[in-house]
């Protein structure tokens with residue numbers, strides 16, 4: 439599991455390119471992505487990460503790299519910026535309440551997305567279980583198309599509440615940094631947990 443220093447607030451977060459759990463900001467620009475990668479366990483020891491985080495939290499600016507090292511991490515950032523998932527996260531960052539849904543592994547990596555704007559489902563090549571991610575994202579697509587009646591959805595939401603699906607499936611840990619809107623957060627967490635449980639029932643996860 440990779441950890442990195444948030445380039446905005448200096449807190450340690452899971453994953454280099456993921457939004458920060460503390461300040462909810464995601465690295466979007468090339469330079470922010472580059473330093474998010476540079477200040478992650480991909481490039482640094484966990485001790486260095488902790489030291490840099492502590493310094494930034496004391497008000498120090500983010501450290502700079504020598505030019506050739508910065509160019510290397512900028513290259514990594516540019517590669518990531520060409521991926522559809524980067525676009526999904528960038529779009530999501532622009533409008534946090536778009537109805538877009540994500541599949542995020544326990545290590546904080548985005549493995550798939552459902553984009554409400556064009557009703558597209560994207561599955562990452564690095565997804566560990568592409569079939570499970572596809573089913574999960576298809577579930578969100580079905581929900582957005584109105585495939586469930588309100589009474590059906592009520593039954594599912596009650597089951598999620600009574601059986602603590604959000605807690606049992608680790609939904610808060612995986613998604614609290616992604617879905618930050620307080621008004622609809624609970625509903626999204628339940629939808630995600632329901633999608634997760636339904637998918638697990640089909641593919642046996």
Ligand SMILES: [Zn+2]
Nearest residue numbers: 444447458461
């Ligand atoms: Zn932050």
